[in-house]
Amino acid sequence: MNKFQIIIIAMCFCFTMQKSWGQERELSASDSVKLKQKISKDKPKEGGDRNVMLNAASNTGPRDVNIGLPPSVGGITILENDLPAVYYFWPELPNRTWRPSVSLERTGLLKMDELATSMGDLGFAVNSYTQTGTKDFQFKGKVSGSHYGWIQGDVNVSGPISKNGWSYSAGAFLNYDPDTYDLKSVRNADETKIFRAGITKYFKDNKGKITAAYKYANSYSVTNYALFRYKEGGEAKELDGFTFGKGSFVVNDGKYRFKDLMTGEYYTADIDGNEATTESHNIDIFGNYQLNNGWDFQYSTRYHSAKTSLLYQIPLSITESVDASAGYTYANTGDAYTGNVATQLAMNSPNIPTKTLMGRFSLNKTIKNHELQLGVLEQYYHVDDYHSNRSFFYQTVEDQPSKLISPNTDEFGFFGYNTGGEFYRGSENKLSFFGTDNWKVNDKFNLSYGVHIRYHHINGDFAREAVNTSTIMNEEQTASFDEGWLQLGGKINANYNLTKNFGLIGNFLYTEENGRLNDFSTSFVPNLKSRKSPLGAFGVFWNTPFLSLVSQATYLYKNNYLQRFNFVNPVNSSESQNGSVNYDIQTIGWTTDLVLTPFKGFRLHYLITLQDPVYKKFNFSAFGDDYNYSDNNVLQISKTLMEIDPSYTFGNWRIWASFRYFSRQYASLTNVLYFKARWENFGGVNYKLNDHVDLGATVVNFLNQRGAKGTINGSELITDPSQYYGQLLTSSYIRPFTVQASVSVHF
Structure with missing residues (x-):
């Protein structure tokens, strides 16, 4: 049976099935978030219990939820009003237009199977809904800050306009965050302003409502790295004068020189200007x-x-103990320099315009013991002349590093302009039909199933030849592409009660994808074969008045995974090469998740995941050599995960903590470099002053853990770890000890 026959059968199935009202609880073995049993009658299911907003790496968005695949550059998928906050995370990252806010009516975690059927995508998603106009006046405000100088103001007002069902909502979100490190060239590491205004009409006889909402966002952010000495056993040892999260590895003048791929003109980009800012306009009708x-x-x-x-700027490599014969001088003074030298890659994509038009429409009805949803989803996206201008430079290796000039740089200290630069332009269109049925078969058996059928079309232009220093993009240097695919997604979930409180659960979900516009950012036609992601799971559940438990094993496989790397020559660290690799990933895991409530006020959530994510069919060539990383462990993914979340509520007080354990994480594709196991921790106290005022205090990393995480830049091809022992390296890191406080007002 071919795919088209399957689709025809699936469409008939979709439009004839009926939906049930029921309850289910499921958890895949690679999940690090516990999911609730609730099925919303009007909205896709959302999991509770887990605070996905607690991000140990950043204060600007939700954490990435582990599913046994490499963390996305764009992080977890973020939806607002059942549609993506941004169509695709690059170049417009979701946190440039969306933040947790009191102007959101509610926020939850959309489960993997619901994302597969509603959007046709794999993973979890944060789903949020804009605050609509209210029939009575409401005010919500929150002020937050930290001892590092972060301050955030967030306010929303809503209320009636007239007696015939018209109401309004308006809000403002202002974030000024210097982060935990000092930047000499700019005051804040993140500045974000989001303004909202909307009008709502309530129909007579409680027939429903319609809201028209406008959102304006302006967001600026800078990325930092940790500098450390790598020790045998995966330890990252801090340097004197450079504390994780407090030292800055961003060049101190914040200025970078580029050659524009589109015009051939040289220019200087300054992180204190608009070169790191996204401005967006959003109109929703829902x-x-x-x-x-x-x-x-x-x-x-x-x-x-x-x-x-x-x-x-991305660190590539560090050369230690450079002497005077190398000819390095300080760019700002001209004085000779000896010591450690860092090679850096600078990237700038200036004023890239994107436009998106999306719509999601569904019909929902309960018929006997079925709950039916039938829908259509349309997404259109266009980007004009995306280009990534690139250059390389040297800097000193210290807190607040200085730029260096050497014999192979120009007078400004830069070289290799646009080597490995990127260009594409074009459109994407996704038209999807979906349907789900939640069927309460009987008192013991619940069955949930759904299908997502999507036609995905992309077309545009890309660079005909590899981009280099002499490239100026014009029509003669571009080639066209025009591709389309029919893609399937779906789910089947079942749970069967063997006794009143104990039973079996089984889950299966499936998604497909092929390619995106950004796959054409380099000069070769990417592999656009179908990328299939089947996920199967089987386990048990047990519920008592004091205990709720799920234990489940999961298998996940994703083929034709596409990723780009900046390979550094293991023989010559000053030589780099941009490359794309297609490979598969397999994850086998087992998860046990429980919630314990032994006495009034106390609640303990515990999660443990054991998993084995490995690469498959990972073969490529670089610098004239062939490499095979099949069966190597996946980068940045721990084999053991634990989450321990105790809380105690008494009177108007609530005391809580959250501990997350990550076992060894591999930092190089060859698996010879890794970071040792670590804990991430949060804690806090909440106090309800009265019916209108809530006070809160949160401590990030209250155990004052130190350590790096992520990947080690430039180590993709090395096979001898000893050459890195005692060497200076860079990577990302967890936030240092931070005290945050907030005051919330609502009436």
């Missing part, structure tokens, strides 16, 4: 209407336009 035949028609539409500028 709501629901109860039809006379009992169907609930739900709809959400969006027009989103943005201009994005990205500015990054």
Whole structure:
């Protein structure tokens, strides 16, 4: 049976099945988030219990949820009003237009199977809903800050306009965050302003409502790295004068020189300007209407336009103990320099315009013991002349490093302009049909199933030849592409009660994808074969008045995974090469998740995941040599994960903590370098002053853990770890000890 026959059968199945009301609870073995049993009658299911907003690496967005695959550059998928906050995370990262806010009516975690059927994508998603107009006046405000100088103001007001069902909502979110390190060239590491305004009409006889909402966002951010000496056993030893999270490895003048791929003109980008800022406009129209035949028609539409500028520097390698014969001088003084030298890659994508038009429409109805949802999803995206201008430079190796000039740089200290630069332009269109049925078969057996059918089309232009210093993009240097695919997604979940409180659960979900516009950012046609992701799981559940437990084993496989690397020549660390690799990933895991409530006020959540994510079919060539990383462990993914979350509530007080354990994480593709096991921890106290005022205090990393995480830049090809023992390296890190406080007002 071919794919088209399968799709025809699936469409018939989709439009004839009926939906049930019921309860389910499921957890895949690679999940690090516990999922609730609730099925919302009007919205996709959302998991509770886990605070996905607790991010140990950043204060600007939710944490990435582990599913046994490499962390996405864009982080966890973020939805607002059932549509993606941004169509694709690059070049406009989701946290440039979305932040947790009191202007969101509610926020939850969308489960993997619901994302597969509603969006056709793999993973978890944060799903949020804009605050609509209210029939009564409401005020919500929150002020937050930290002892490092972070301050955030967040306010929303809503209320009636007239007696015939019209109401309004308006909000403002202002974030000024210097982060935990000092930047000499800019005051804040993150500045984000989001303003919202909306108007809502309530229909008569509680038939539903419609909301038109506008959002303006302006967001700027800078990325930092940790500098340390790597020790045998995966230890990252701090340097004197450079504390993790407090030292800055961003060049102290914050200025980078580039050659524009589109015009050939040289220019200077400054992190204190607009070269790292995204500005966006968003118009949403959404709501629901109860039809006379009992169907609930739900709809959400969006027009989103943005201009994005990205500015990054990425450490490539460090050469130690350079003497005077190398000819390095300080760029700002001209004085001779001896010591350690860091090679850096600078990247700038200036004012990239993108436009998105999306709409999601569904019909929902309960028929006997079925709950039915049928829907259509349309997503159109266009980007004009995306290009990544690149250059290389040297800097000193210290806190607040200085730029260096050498014999192989120009007078400004830069070289290798646009070597490995990127270019593409074009459009994507996704048209999807989806349907789900939640069926309460009987008192013991619940069955949930759904299908997502998508046609995905991309077309545009990309660089005909490899981009280099002499390249100026014009029509003669571009080639066109035009591709389309029919893709399937779906789920089947079942749970069967063997006794009143004990039973079996089984889950299967499946997604497909092929390619995206950004796959054409380099000069060769990427592998666009179908990327299939089947996930199967089987386990047990047990519920008592004091204990709720799920234990489940999971198998996940994803083929044709596409990733780009900046390979550094293991023989000559000053030589780098941009490359793309297709490979597969396999994850086998087992998870046990429990919630314990032994006495009033106390609650303990415990999660343990054992998994074995490995690469498959990972073969490539670089610098004239062939490499095979098949069966190597996946980068940045621990084999053992634990989460321990105790809390105690008494009177108006709540005391809580969250501990996360990550076993060894591999930092090089060859698996010879790794970071030792670590803990991430949070703790806090909340106090309800009265019905209108809440106080909160949170401590990030209250155990004052130190350590690096992520990957070690430039180590992708090394096979002898001893050459790195005692060497200076860079990577990302967890936030240092930070005290945060907030005051919330609502009436």
